[in-house]
Amino acid sequence: MSALTIVQVSDTHLSRKWAYFQDNWDAFLDCMHEERPDFIFVTGDMCFNGAKTPDDLAYTREQMARLPVPWRAIPGNHDIGDTPPDRRLKGPITAARRTRYRRQFGPDFWVEDLGGWRFIGLNAQLLESGLAAEKAQMAMLQDALASADDRSVALLIHKPLFLQNRDETGHALSRLWPRSRKRLLSLCEKYRVKLVASGHRHCYRSMRHGTTRLIWAPPTSFIDTRATGSGPRLTRRVGYIRYRFEGKRFSHEFVEPPRFINYDMRNWMAAHGSTTRLPPRPLPRGESERHQRLARQN
Numbered sequence: 001m002s003a004l005t006i007v008q009v010s011d012t013h014l015s016r017k018w019a020y021f022q023d024n025w026d027a028f029l030d031c032m033h034e035e036r037p038d039f040i041f042v043t044g045d046m047c048f049n050g051a052k053t054p055d056d057l058a059y060t061r062e063q064m065a066r067l068p069v070p071w072r073a074i075p076g077n078h079d080i081g082d083t084p085p086d087r088r089l090k091g092p093i094t095a096a097r098r099t100r101y102r103r104q105f106g107p108d109f110w111v112e113d114l115g116g117w118r119f120i121g122l123n124a125q126l127l128e129s130g131l132a133a134e135k136a137q138m139a140m141l142q143d144a145l146a147s148a149d150d151r152s153v154a155l156l157i158h159k160p161l162f163l164q165n166r167d168e169t170g171h172a173l174s175r176l177w178p179r180s181r182k183r184l185l186s187l188c189e190k191y192r193v194k195l196v197a198s199g200h201r202h203c204y205r206s207m208r209h210g211t212t213r214l215i216w217a218p219p220t221s222f223i224d225t226r227a228t229g230s231g232p233r234l235t236r237r238v239g240y241i242r243y244r245f246e247g248k249r250f251s252h253e254f255v256e257p258p259r260f261i262n263y264d265m266r267n268w269m270a271a272h273g274s275t276t277r278l279p280p281r282p283l284p285r286g287e288s289e290r291h292q293r294l295a296r297q298n
């Protein structure tokens with residue numbers, strides 16, 4: 001079986017009206033046109049604030065249409081709202097927000113078989129949300145794992161399982177909550193999941209948990225260099241991940257394209273706590289129409 005090159009891109013935070021992070025996305029698209037991977041996974045926070053601004057979802061969907069190869073996305077808290085009660089941004093995941101997301105991007109949890117691998121995408125914000133779809137997602141996951149046969153398995157989920165160790169307590173929005181983490185970790189062990197790929201933390205990290213490799217994809221949008229407390233071997237720079245899947249093995253690299261600029265939002269975050277509170281900064285006139293013309297040329 002031939003090797004697969006797959007790219008993971010995360011936390012693009014795109015918007016027509018708050019177009020702060022468009023430049024690295026445009027540079028990323030140029031990279032994809034050049035390297036043409038077999039597939040692209042987008043691991044959430046595609047939108048600047050899709051939970052509150054429906055046009056961010058529509059605009060980001062238009063931007064994804066500019067990708068020159070097949071892709072699939074899972075939602076982040078900025079796309080669909082965070083796990084209730086969402087104390088930070090006060091826009092929790094609801095059935096209505098989920099519907100709005102799915103109208104643009106399709107299912108928020110799914111299975112994609114590529115080569116000898118099974119990739120399972122999950123909606124992190126749905127876990128412990130109390131929404132009816134939470135059970136359906138868990139049933140899909142159990143099913144997808146049990147029927148993987150001799151395929152190797154990778155999970156994609158916006159939030160990391162934990163920051164430092166599996167015993168972390170509390171309901172912080174920075175990672176999965178203890179009950180969901182325990183459940184996912186026991187499934188990882190039972191089914192020998194080889195990779196859990198996430199985003200959300202706006203930094204790159206690669207670590208091992210048992211036989212599972214945990215990879216945090218860097219953002220394309222911005223970093224916050226005030227943050228310190230998430231452990232060693234962590235790189236706070238923008239970029240993306242390039243994987244190579246060959247047989248039952250895989251390797252990865254953290255890619256930092258020369259045209260990517262490391263936007264450090266530390267001053268704004270210190271003053272206002274979230275990029276969603278930035279004032280509007282619309283795309284230049286005619287730019288989104290130009291993007292649509294480019295997408296049609298794909």
Ligand SMILES: [Fe+2]
Binds near residue numbers: 076200
């Ligand atoms: Fe993000």
Ligand SMILES: [Fe+2]
Binds near residue numbers: 045077158199201
């Ligand atoms: Fe996030």
